[in-house]
Amino acid sequence: MESQQSHNQLQIIFVPYPTPGHMNPMIATARLFAMHGVNVTIITTHANASTFQKAIDSDFNSGYSIKTQLIQFPSSQVGLPDGVENLKDGTSTEIISKIARGIAMLQDPIEANLFQELQPDCIVNI
Template sequence: MENELKVIFLPFFLAPGHLIPIVDTARLFAMHGVNVTIITTPAKALLFQKAIDRDANSGHQIKTDVLQFPSDLVGLPQEIENFNTVDFP
C-alpha cells in the first residue's frame, strides 16, 4: 500500500484576496505529487475551476468538491456564500 500524502483545502467565506493564494498553494502541492482536494462553494469554484481542470488534465492529482453553502441554516439569504456577495451597511 502506497503512503500518499493527501491534503484538503477549505477556502470557505474568505475575501477574494485570500482565495487566490490558497488555490495557488493547492496547485503547487499537486504539482509536487500531493493528492489535493479543494472543498468550496459553487460561486467560488467558478473563479478557479478552469485552472484546476487544466492541472488535472496534465496529470496532477487535484480536484474540486463543490458543496452548497448552508446559508439558510444560519439565517442568511441563499445567494450569500462569500464576502463578495455580502452587502455591508
C-alpha cells in the same frame, strides 16, 4: 484500481475562507502542492469554485492529482439569494453578517462528512 504509489501519496485538504484575500493564495498554494505530487482536494462552495475551477480542471487534465469537492452553501437558511457565498459579495453589514453565518454553518458538515470520508494527512484552513 489504485496503485501502491497513490496509497503512499500525501493527501491534503484545502478549505479556503471565502474571501479573495484568502482564496486566491490558497488556490495557488494547492496547485503548487499538486504539481509536486501531492493529492489535493479543495473544499468550497459552488459559486466560489466558479472563480478557479478552470485552472483546477486544466491541472487535473495535465495529470496532477487535484480536485474540487463542492459543498452546498446554506443560502436560504441565512436569507441570502443563491450565489452570494463570498464576503466580497457583501454590499451591506447585514449581508456580510448573513454570509458569515452561512460560512459558520459549513463547519459541521465539512468535519463530520468530508474529513472522515477523505481521511486527509493534513488540512489547510486559512
